[in-house]
Amino acid sequence: MDVTFRRTTRNGVSWVIAIGALWVIAIPPAAADTRARQACAAYESSPEARSLPASFPDSGCSWVGRVIRDAGVGVTVPPRGESVRLAALGMDGSRAMELVHSKDGTITVRRDSAGGTQTARSTTAPLPACSDQAFNVEPFRVWGGYRFRYNGYSAPSNVADAAAATLTSSFSSAASSATDCSGATRTAGPSARYLGASGPGKFADIYTTYTCANSDGHNIVSWLSGPSGSRTLAVTCMWYSDGVLRNSDAVINRSISWFTGKVPAGCRYAWDLGGVMTHEAGHTYGLDHADAGSRDHAVHNNQTMNSLLSPCTTKYRTFGTGDLNAMKVIYS
Amino acid sequence: MTSRSQRTALRLSHVVLVSVMLSSCGNAQSGSLVSPPSPTPTATPPAEFAAACGKPGAVVEVKRVPVTITRASCDLTGVIVNHEGVGVTVPPEGGASVHADGPTGGSELSASVDPKTQDVTIQG
Numbered sequence: 001m002d003v004t005f006r007r008t009t010r011n012g013v014s015w016v017i018a019i020g021a022l023w024v025i026a027i028p029p030a031a032a033d034t035r036a037r038q039a040c041a042a043y044e045s046s047p048e049a050r051s052l053p054a055s056f057p058d059s060g061c062s063w064v065g066r067v068i069r070d071a072g073v074g075v076t077v078p079p080r081g082e083s084v085r086l087a088a089l090g091m092d093g094s095r096a097m098e099l100v101h102s103k104d105g106t107i108t109v110r111r112d113s114a115g116g117t118q119t120a121r122s123t124t125a126p127l128p129a130c131s132d133q134a135f136n137v138e139p140f141r142v143w144g145g146y147r148f149r150y151n152g153y154s155a156p157s158n159v160a161d162a163a164a165a166t167l168t169s170s171f172s173s174a175a176s177s178a179t180d181c182s183g184a185t186r187t188a189g190p191s192a193r194y195l196g197a198s199g200p201g202k203f204a205d206i207y208t209t210y211t212c213a214n215s216d217g218h219n220i221v222s223w224l225s226g227p228s229g230s231r232t233l234a235v236t237c238m239w240y241s242d243g244v245l246r247n248s249d250a251v252i253n254r255s256i257s258w259f260t261g262k263v264p265a266g267c268r269y270a271w272d273l274g275g276v277m278t279h280e281a282g283h284t285y286g287l288d289h290a291d292a293g294s295r296d297h298a299v300h301n302n303q304t305m306n307s308l309l310s311p312c313t314t315k316y317r318t319f320g321t322g323d324l325n326a327m328k329v330i331y332s
Numbered sequence: 333m334t335s336r337s338q339r340t341a342l343r344l345s346h347v348v349l350v351s352v353m354l355s356s357c358g359n360a361q362s363g364s365l366v367s368p369p370s371p372t373p374t375a376t377p378p379a380e381f382a383a384a385c386g387k388p389g390a391v392v393e394v395k396r397v398p399v400t401i402t403r404a405s406c407d408l409t410g411v412i413v414n415h416e417g418v419g420v421t422v423p424p425e426g427g428a429s430v431h432a433d434g435p436t437g438g439s440e441l442s443a444s445v446d447p448k449t450q451d452v453t454i455q456g
Contacts, residue, residue, distance in 0.1 A: 091421040092429050124393040124414060231421075231429065268388045268409040269424050295417025301391050308419050310389030311410045 036107075037061050046074060049097070055108040063107060067211055068099060070111045072227075073235070074211035075099045077107065081241055085138060086212050087283045088235045089276065091256075093297070094289055094307035095210075098139075112292060129302035129320030130181035136288035136305075140240035141330045145191035146171065146248070146284060148219035149198035154254055155223050159273055162260040167221055168194040170277035170317070174285060174304075177327045179319045187327045189285050198222070204249035205237065212237035215247040219284075221277075223254045230255065233276050233309070236283040248284040252277070267312035275316030279304050282319075287326045377406040384411045391419075394454055397441070403450035408443075413454055415441050425450050 033056055039047040040061035049070035058064075063077045073095045075084045081103040088095040096112040148171065150164050159166070171192035172178075179186060203222040205213040210232060226232050236250040252258075257270035264270065282305050289307040290300040297308040303320040319327070377385070381401060384390035388410025397415055401408060408422040418441040420429040426447035430440065442455050 093419060126391050268407075269421075297417075297419055298391050298393060298412070298414040301412065308412060308421070310391070310412055311421065312388040 033057060033060075040066065049109045049111050052109060054110075055106055058101070058105045058107050064101075065214065068109060069209075069211065070097050070109075071095055072210060073097050074207075074209060075237075076211065076213050077101060078215065078239060080105055082215075082246070083139075083240055084212050084215070085140075085238045085240070086210070086235065087238075087280075087289070088210055088232050089279060089307070089309065090232045091271075091308075091311070092231050096289070096292070124298045126301040127299055129315065130179075130184065132290075132300055132303055132320055132322050133325060134290045134296070134300050134303065135322040135326035135329070136290060136292045137326050137330055138238070138283070138286045138288045140238065140243050140245050141286045142190035142245045142284070145193055146175070146219065146245075147193045147195050148221060148248075149195050149202070151198045151203050151220060151222035153203075153223065154225070156254055156258055159258045159260050163273065164194065164197070166260050166274045167277050168192075170274050171281040171284075173274075173317060174278050174281035174319070177319055177324055178317075179321075179324055181319075181321055181324070184321060184324055185328065186324065187332045189327055189331045192281070204251045205247075206235055206249055206251045210235050212239075215239040217247050219248055221250045221252070221280075224251045225255055226253045233271055234280050236280045238284060245284065245286070250277075250280045250284070263312050263314060269311055271309065271311050272314050272316065275304070275314055276309060278317050278319075279309065282323065282326075285327070286330045287323065290322045290326075377401045381406050381408070384408065387411065397454050397456040400451050400453045403452070408452045409445075413441070413443055415454065415456055418456075422452055 036052055036056035037060045039052055040063055046067040046069050049068050064079050066077050067074045068077065073086055073088050075086055075097055077099060078084050078101055080101050083098065083100040085098040086096065098110040100108045150167055152160060152163055155163050175189040175192040177186040177189060198220050202220060204220045205216055207213055208224050209227065230253060232253050233256055234250060234252045236248060238245060239247040258273045259270050260273050287305050290303040290305045291297040291307050297306055300306045300322065301308065301310060302315060303322045304316045305323050305326065309316055378395065378399065380392055380395060384392045385406035385408065391412045391414060394413055394415045409424050411422050412419050413422055420441050420443045422443045423429045423445060425445055428442060428444040430442040440456065444453050
């Protein structure tokens with residue numbers, strides 16, 4: 001009797017502890033909503049994503065137009081039914097952030113830094129571009145064509161003259177799935193068209209704090225000086241709804257050493273503008289990082305859509321097999 | 333309901349469990365007092381670096397950190413150094429490059445270049 005009673009009591013206590021732990025971990029929806037409202041109502045204009053629930057209703061506070069930041073990047077909350085995604089490519093890895101504002105008013109923030117999940121691998125040596133099958137896609141595609149303008153203000157002098165042509169080549173190359181892999185199946189993506197220089201004062205809708213601003217519907221690529229000490233190469237913001245891209249802008253960090261054409265003699269720490277912009281064009285067309293959600297960036301280093309691109313090489317101007325797979329999934 | 337031997341065995345298992353917990357606490361405490369090994373420059377770089385010396389853009393998987401590579405033995409500028417899934421690009425003279433995983437990871441890797449000697453130190 002005594003043992004049975006103690007066992008029953010122990011079981012009861014265990015259940016109470018388990019239910020209590022679940023309550024603490026899962027945070028009741030009401031508390032989560034309150035947390036979101038407090039963050040929105042606070043004077044602090046740009047709450048950190050980590051201070052917010054992963055998903056919360058937009059009721060009780062005006063979220064549209066507010067900036068939510070995470071790990072050095074940020075996005076401006078779009079109207080209901082619209083979403084925004086940011087991809088920042090750095091020389092020390094990448095940052096991605098996505099905010100979905102559903103039609104029913106739920107705001108969901110997803111954060112990702114490439115290398116989030118540890119995966120055991122037998123090898124870490126880069127796979128050849130033409131045999132690496134890895135890819136990931138974003139939750140949208142381009143319908144019709146992608147038409148963009150370029151603002152060359154503050155472009156580094158050594159690439160200023162060739163930049164517009166390089167960008168045109170990059171967006172066209174990605175759209176046509178240009179590859180050096182012989183026998184590979186190429187999928188025609190959206191048509192890419194350069195509309196010329198943007199007007200004075202017309203820049204990409206991306207703040208110097210690597211934050212996606214409000215979309216104006218015009219696709220623009222421009223230069224900026226990133227925050228001091230920034231090691232970000234380029235940032236692309238993509239605004240989409242109902243699975244279709246509505247607008248995509250990109251900024252290139254002018255503080256980085258860039259080159260166009262051939263790899264400069266003695267190159268040690270400069271990046272190929274064409275290769276990096278082919279990568280950014282991939283984002284615009286719906287390609288995510290090949291190593292997103294894993295720690296395989298060393299393995300996929302030969303893919304254009306890898307999250308860590310090597311300097312002093314032009315190999316990223318054309319797609320590898322994984323990049324082609326992504327285009328095939330989206331556009332065929 | 334329970335025999336005396338069963339009760340004794342139960343008590344013994346509790347004693348063992350508590351002992352294990354206490355000993356592991358002791359290890360954790362003593363472990364925190366041990367400072368990490370300081371990287372000592374080596375005349376010849378570890379074997380994994382050999383193929384990447386003087387080749388910007390090459391990718392190296394480092395087996396152990398911290399490690400310091402002398403400039404005289406190997407120029408790693410522009411080389412992507414990777415350790416346990418985190419990677420950084422080795423910067424030019426006097427620079428420091430840090431990859432800190434964001435919300436989900438917690439791993440960090442840095443490559444710093446001594447402004448005087450240009451030796452590269454990789455730290456996790």
